[in-house]
Amino acid sequence: MATISTQTLSSTSSQKTQTSSSGKGKKYRLLYFNIEGKAEAIRLLFAYAGVQFEDYRFKDRAEFMSLKESGRLQFGQVPALEIENGDQTIVLTQTSAILRYLGKEFKPELELYPMTDSLLAAKIDAIVDQRADAYTGLSVAKYKERFGFDFLNDQSDLTEIAMANWYANILPKHLDMLTKLLQAGGTSWLAGTQQPSIADFVWCQQLKLTAESKPGILDNFPQLTSYIKAFYSLPAISKYYNSSCVIA
Ligand SMILES: N[C@@H](CCC(=O)N[C@@H](CS)C(=O)NCC(=O)O)C(=O)O
Structure with missing residues (x-):
């Protein structure tokens, strides 16, 4: 154990x-x-x-x-x-x-990540990499210095506009794509695997953090909410937190 x-x-x-x-x-x-x-x-x-x-x-x-x-x-x-x-x-x-x-x-x-199936590995890699793409806008708005936008530090209204736009218009597109991925895969997991792959660890944790920081953001994505709940209900994961899933 x-x-x-x-x-x-x-x-x-x-x-x-x-x-x-x-x-x-x-x-x-x-x-x-x-x-x-x-x-x-x-x-x-x-x-x-x-x-x-x-x-x-x-x-x-x-x-x-x-x-x-x-x-x-x-x-x-x-x-x-x-x-x-x-x-x-x-x-x-x-x-x-x-x-x-x-x-x-x-x-x-x-079967967290394939040893020999290069195609499945590439599919999982793509889903993992997509997380960075999806969150780039939010990261740039939040961590301006790191991306060379520190000259905008005194423009907090612009940051607010950028973040609000990201939550309203960018994130939902990615959430929609994730939903379609789950539907196409036909299993409980993003890469269509029978068990969770590393892609599910990346995304479930990211989506949980997002839902915690913006309650209600997943309301229009019930399949994603069920997906995250399934992940956090995995015995080893719920045991790790000693409690059940906290997603709303
Ligand atoms: N692409 C990297 C990003 C790592 C990253 O952004 N790390 C941040 C913390 S979440 C960090 O080390 N920040 C401190 C710094 O850059 O000085 C990864 O996914 O590991």
Whole structure:
């Protein structure tokens, strides 16, 4: 049974961790802020697969900045997954790359990501990549500096207009496409797989966050609401949260 430890930074720096391993002798340590954010889909993948990992959360921004400045993060961002394998430690970054890697590492019978079916892999990749496309507008509006739009920082009315437009006109198009994908696949999952693939971890978590920040946003998409509920009702996922799905 999985034991998922939520460590704070102080314990990690002293190496007094409960880092644990998968059945293959690897030790996993996930580095992120103390929020769900982009790390949550990875945490859920570990929980679903019953693989232990250290859920390392920065105690403050300064701790993250010191890691960023150390150069250990490939692109200066998190989530990052440290994989200790014998005397070698590798740090992976980019959420979707981490999910693909773990999807291939975990028990094959879970079929999280195909090992040999390149076509299905491409289909799952496309669905995962679509999340970034769908949310680009919102990200640019929210994180202006990162995209070179900080000169708009004093134009909060423009930000509000951009975000309202995104919620009203852009997001619904993507929600519609997701609904059609579910219908075309004919199963409970986005890639038409019999079991959830990594694409479902990415999207269910993203949609849950969106629904939490904008209650009612999924009201016109009942099939997506059922889809998210099915995901959060998976025994390992509901056990992880110790409660049932909170989606409205
Ligand atoms: N494409 C990357 C984006 C990662 C990302 O945006 N990370 C943010 C936190 S969610 C970050 O590290 N922000 C701090 C910074 O850029 O300094 C992924 O999916 O992992």
